Amino acid sequence: MATKNKVTIIGAGQVGSTAAYSLVSSGITEEIALIDLNVDLVKAEVMDLQHSVPFWGYTKVKVGSYKDVADSQIAIITCGARQKEGETRIDLVKKNSAIIKEIVPQIFKANPNVILIMVTNPVDVLTYQAIKMFPSKKKQIIGSGTMLDSARLRFLLSEKLSINPSSIHAYIVGEHGDSELPLWSTAAIGNSKLDQFKKLSQTEKDKIFNQAKNAAYAIIAGKQCTNYAIGAGINQLVTAILYNRHTVLPVSHLLEGEYGIKDVCLSLPAVVGCKGLEQKLVLEISAQEKKLLKNSADCLKKINKTIN
Numbered sequence: 001m002a003t004k005n006k007v008t009i010i011g012a013g014q015v016g017s018t019a020a021y022s023l024v025s026s027g028i029t030e031e032i033a034l035i036d037l038n039v040d041l042v043k044a045e046v047m048d049l050q051h052s053v054p055f056w057g058y059t060k061v062k063v064g065s066y067k068d069v070a071d072s073q074i075a076i077i078t079c080g081a082r083q084k085e086g087e088t089r090i091d092l093v094k095k096n097s098a099i100i101k102e103i104v105p106q107i108f109k110a111n112p113n114v115i116l117i118m119v120t121n122p123v124d125v126l127t128y129q130a131i132k133m134f135p136s137k138k139k140q141i142i143g144s145g146t147m148l149d150s151a152r153l154r155f156l157l158s159e160k161l162s163i164n165p166s167s168i169h170a171y172i173v174g175e176h177g178d179s180e181l182p183l184w185s186t187a188a189i190g191n192s193k194l195d196q197f198k199k200l201s202q203t204e205k206d207k208i209f210n211q212a213k214n215a216a217y218a219i220i221a222g223k224q225c226t227n228y229a230i231g232a233g234i235n236q237l238v239t240a241i242l243y244n245r246h247t248v249l250p251v252s253h254l255l256e257g258e259y260g261i262k263d264v265c266l267s268l269p270a271v272v273g274c275k276g277l278e279q280k281l282v283l284e285i286s287a288q289e290k291k292l293l294k295n296s297a298d299c300l301k302k303i304n305k306t307i308n
Contacts, residue, residue: 003113005030007238008064008072010103011079012036015119017045018231019078020061024049027057028239033064033072036079069110073274074241076234077103080120085221088178090122090303097129097307104130108137115241115276118143118252119234123176125303127252128265139277143252145267146172147233148226149180150250152212160208161198163189170194171250172212173268174296180267181292182209185285237272244274253277259290261297264304 007023009016012034023029032049036042042063049061062068069075080096100120107116118127118141127143134141149172151165158165170187174180184205187194194200200208219226240247250267258268258280271279285293 003071003073003111005242006033006068006072007031007074007076007242008033008035008068009076009078010035010107011077011120012038012042012045013078013082014225014227015082015230016076016078017049018227019076019119019234020045020049021052022231022235023238024052024059024061025056026235026239027059028235028242029059031060031062033062033068035064035066035068066106066110069107069114072111072114074115074117074238075107075111076117076119076238077107077126078119079103082225083121083216083220085217085224090125090177092121093125093303093307096120096122096126100126100129101133104133108134112137114140115274116141117234117237117241119230121176122303124252124265124267124300125307128254128300128304129307131254131265138254139275141253142237142272142276143176143265143267144230144233144237145252146174146176146180146250147237147267148230149176149212151229151233152215153182153209156208156211157187157194160200160204161189171269172209173250174266174293175300176252176267178213179292179296179299180213181289181296182212183283183285183289185289186283240272241274241276246271246273246278248272248281251277253280255297258282259285259293261294264297264300266293266297266300 046063080099123143130141131138154165154168171183189197252265252267255261269281
């Protein structure tokens with residue numbers, strides 16, 4: 001079956017439905033299929049999304065099944081147990097690992113060429129699990145990774161520096177979680193190194209990074225989930241793939257020797273296009289950052305060993 005400008009989202013909870021709304025409002029996709037085990041929930045979300053269509057343009061939104069993956073360019077996994085207050089993303093590993101084991105084979109059976117975006121947490125562990133199940137699809141399987149963490153960092157820097165966040169180039173890399181790290185050595189404003197633009201003290205940098213890193217915990221404490229920003233991030237990732245934008249994004253992917261790290265998925269900037277992971281970027285980073293990146297990889301490897 002020929003693919004069309006279509007996206008299938010598995011999981012109609014807060015993240016999946018918000019991602020669908022972001023796609024509808026941007027008008028970038030012809031059709032969205034939403035799948036969920038909770039039939040009443042998915043029917044209600046689809047109906048509400050359909051009623052938003054006249055305000056935006058025309059996107060077909062439907063209650064889907066795995067058959068919809070057959071003519072989709074992209075499948076997005078957002079389903080699973082969500083992070084509760086006091087829980088780390090890693091606490092979710094056993095619950096969500098079992099779900100991924102069941103879902104991923106159904107996706108690639110329906111469409112061997114589909115690009116799979118993993119959003120469910122712990123995203124790095126589950127992206128690795130999917131690639132281990134289908135190693136030949138390693139470039140087709142991408143985790144949303146630290147896109148959201150990096151966006152938070154750029155937002156906080158934009159507030160501090162009074163600069164549009166789109167002009168700030170700064171990444172958080174590694175695990176999407178507690179061992180992640182900021183790449184201050186590559187941070188730039190326009191084409192100027194951050195430190196040349198404005199010298200921030202280490203204390204200021206640490207405060208900004210920790211705010212970005214711990215933002216999810218603060219949001220979950222207040223409203224039990226995060227959904228708007230990740231919905232926008234999914235939209236950016238989908239746009240890069242559907243329109244072959246060759247966009248550089250800090251997505252979770254399999255490392256194969258970069259920075260001396262292999263056999264683990266974590267986030268580093270990579271070029272994303274219609275084939276998924278088009279090209280990896282190897283940045284000049286500091287010795288301390290390399291050390292922290294290896295530590296992040298080691299933390300993830302320990303967790304990877306706990307799943308079968």
